[in-house]
Amino acid sequence: MSRTMAQHDLRIVALRRLSEAHLAALQAVAQVDYFDELHDGNRAEYDAALARAHGLIGGKLELDDAALERAPQLKVVSTISVGYDNLPLAAMNRRGILLCNTPDVLTETTADTAFALIMATQRRLVELSCMVREGRWQNHVGPQHFGHDVHGKVLGIVGAGRIGAAIARRAAQGFNMPVLYAASTPKPSLEQQLGAERCSLDELLERADIVCLSVPYREDTHHLIDAAALARMQPSAALINVARGKVVDEQALIDALQRGVIRAAGLDVFEQEPLNPDSPLCRMDNVVVLPHIGSATHETRAAMAVRAVANLINALTGRGEVDAVNGGVLADDPR
Known part of the structure; x- marks a missing residue:
């Protein structure tokens, strides 16, 4: 009306x-x-x-x-x-x-969302919450339920603008995480205040335990994270995307997750939104999916x-x- x-x-x-x-x-x-x-x-x-x-x-x-x-x-x-x-x-x-x-x-709120995805993917929060809700928690948790620490892990931020910088602050000051960043220009404030280290995208992908995307979507960032980029990541690494869906080659990501090229993903954005519920991403225990809620408070x-x-x-x-x-x-x- x-x-x-x-x-x-x-x-x-x-x-x-x-x-x-x-x-x-x-x-x-x-x-x-x-x-x-x-x-x-x-x-x-x-x-x-x-x-x-x-x-x-x-x-x-x-x-x-x-x-x-x-x-x-x-x-x-x-x-x-x-x-x-x-x-x-x-x-x-x-x-x-x-x-x-x-x-x-929306800088701080979106950074909160990114860190929520980091916590959820590292500690398997959604997967294990579903286990409890569905009555599958029958005994003490064992190694098959263990997650991974967040504190002390290396965080790689791709795109160090306002949101990337806010994520870096949370990581370095709140969780004692070494921070790497890949950006077109140096960010002296991040380096001086947080000890962040600027490096190439390839080096970041190879070294980071958690890779967080916060770049704008443009022609030069379309499918920035493709099969080759995913292959550079550690098998134990997680990918977090609060940027735009098309920054990631979604089919390549699905394949990488299914084959164990990377361990997990936390995604707030997708190539097509709303995400089709038939997408394999919706059926993977090692993936946390959100309905593009980065600034939704x-x-x-x-x-x-x-x-x-x-x-x-x-x-x-x-x-x-x-x-x-x-x-x-x-x-x-x-x-």
Whole structure:
């Protein structure tokens, strides 16, 4: 169901993840068409609203080159996320459409999720919890139930941006873990504060007990972790992915897990989402799968929405700073 609010010169389409307070803030500066979900029954209405819109905001935005062609007035897109690989950035650049995202806000929460996956894969938490729930805990646990320590193990972080750095802090300061990182540029603060060591991706894969992915998805990171990369990892190692699903060749990962090339995986993201329940990943005891919940806490999602709303209002009105992905494309007067 859609709702149209307040009459103003500016028009905004809002899609998903917005509260009444967020919508009221947008209503103060623009006419807002809000769609809590998209389906066959309101798709035409959504397309018509987008064709009139100057701004678009929401989570899980559905936008492609064809939609941009049908939205001649669109000037700003504000996504309630850090990642934007689902959006046609090149086409937006060509059309002078500013893209804003929500960095920083979800850094700590996503790092928490990464560490939850590290703990779960190392200590076999999901597998052993299921054993108890299903009545299969009949005797004292033995070696067949043992997991692996987290403290003191070598953590390799692929991509040492905000989230990677937050994971590194948890590892080094909380669990006394030596930290390796592979990044395009040195991170002196990680090296000085945590003793982190920068190395090549190949060396990281060979040395780390746990490999954690936190790189953005781009053409050069597509299937960064493929069969060859997995073969470089230790047989006792675990792979953790809180980045994007397509950073990993999923079929190669399945094969590596089945053949014992690596020991375990903790995955919050997948090549196709939602993950097909028929995927072998769902049937492996040595795999922990989550439904892309990296930033999914009440506190963080609310903060992300506030940030996205401010980005859109500031970009359209020129009132303040924005978190611009492609800064410089917005005209002085978006109207």
